[in-house]
Amino acid sequence: MLTSTSLANHRFKLFGLILSSLGLILFVVLKVLNYSYEEGWEDRIFVINHFIIVFGMVMIMYSSETKDDERVKLIRHSMLKFFFALMICGIMLYVTLTSLESVNGSFYIILYIIEAVLLGYLAAFRLSLRTDPSWIFRQSPANKSRFIVMGTAILFLLGWIIYVVITFKI
């Protein structure tokens, strides 16, 4: 479990929020204005922009609460486990889909998946602090969730191996 010492001070949340907001505002403004000044500028600016947004959200994610007690730590730990698994599954699913000829791979989609999961984590964590979802406080949820995550990963792997075997006739 993450201890308070392994987290940044709660004041970093504000910096993270400012950073993410600035990145998001810049992203929207550039998109709306359809601004361009040289060939290929979009990729450079937008990738940096996405990194600013992700960095800001990670900063919020790893900042402690004003009063970081054991209940908050337990909620954070459970939420991080769930959303980390969700992010891996999302990226794996997308990478698997891009191996199909009809789907083109894009680095931006992976960034969007990461941003969506981080945003989902931040919203779910805030909500859980208020609502106390019972699945977090159950006595033995670890074994069940571990089984679900492992099962999903093995299913993905099996599906991918079958696809590769069929497609490339290995």
Place this chain on the structure above:
Amino acid sequence: MKNTIKVERAKKGLTQADLAEMVGVTRLTIHSIEAGKFKPSVLLAMKIATCFGVTVETLFELEEDD
């Protein structure tokens, strides 16, 4: 796990916020413990019991499914 925190709190005239301040947790944590949703650590249980001047066994009681 059943507990009598609410009763003990009423006896001492303490609010959830007062107790939370005394043991160094958030008010919502006290609320969750009282509602039986969150099971506190031994350390936190002992801190709460000390605040009321009772033993942990008096404050918390195991149930069949625990």
